[in-house]
Amino acid sequence: MKLYIKYMVSLRCKLMVKLELEKLGLHYTSIELGKIEIEENIDKALKQKLKSNLAISGLELLDDKKSILIDKIKNVIIEMIHYSEEIPNVNYSDYIAEKLNYDYTYLSNLFSEVEGITIQNFIIKHKVEKAKEFILYDELNLTEIAYRLHYSSVAHLSNQFKKVTGHTPSYFKKIGEKRKSNLENL
Structure with missing residues (x-):
């Protein structure tokens, strides 16, 4: 599953995302600037939790296609x-x-x-x-x-x-x- 993250523009941001994925027990196949690919399909509740955790670090999980x-x-x-x-x-x-x-x-x-x-x-x-x-x-x-x-x-x-x-x-x-x-x- 591909997820897109706003404000992910540095190596430190990549590390923050990696930590948040590990905290939630999610396994990633790739982490690039602005994009991650995880092995699991996640439900709305887990996606919301990831969104909240990323927001604490100043990152935003994107949902809409234009964004x-x-x-x-x-x-x-x-x-x-x-x-x-x-x-x-x-x-x-x-x-x-x-x-x-x-x-x-x-x-x-x-x-x-x-x-x-x-x-x-x-x-x-x-x-x-x-x-x-x-x-x-x-x-x-x-x-x-x-x-x-x-x-x-x-x-x-x-x-x-x-x-x-x-x-x-x-x-x-x-x-x-x-x-x-x-x-x-x-």
Whole structure:
């Protein structure tokens, strides 16, 4: 039986789900971001118990098909940007449509209707978050970050970064360095 879980976006979330399944005596065959597969078919009472237990951890067991599809879209994007070694060098709309086996226009309209933002804006926000991570950990310079996240130029990255955060990447880096030095001086 497949179950879909909202807000399951990290390895820690996977561990929380695993613990809850074990507490309820449920056996899983796979646990992925946003989706688990369990061996048993569960009744309404057990499903409600799992739903309640997951809610305590900030996770939500999804029931309705639109919510499940929205969550799948988010998980494809999050996995693509945050967990892939390299972001696919294809049109994001084609990538998402192919991964989910749906028409992109349908996915885009549904996402915008439910989430209040476009898929493109969701992708931009996550690319900026990944850029912030690279900047804070001082792993790559801006040219390398722009290349890694498939921006056409450093200027394009900087523009989107400033629109989302209100700061330039270099100012963001200064803030991060200042915080580090303040913590070290405590």
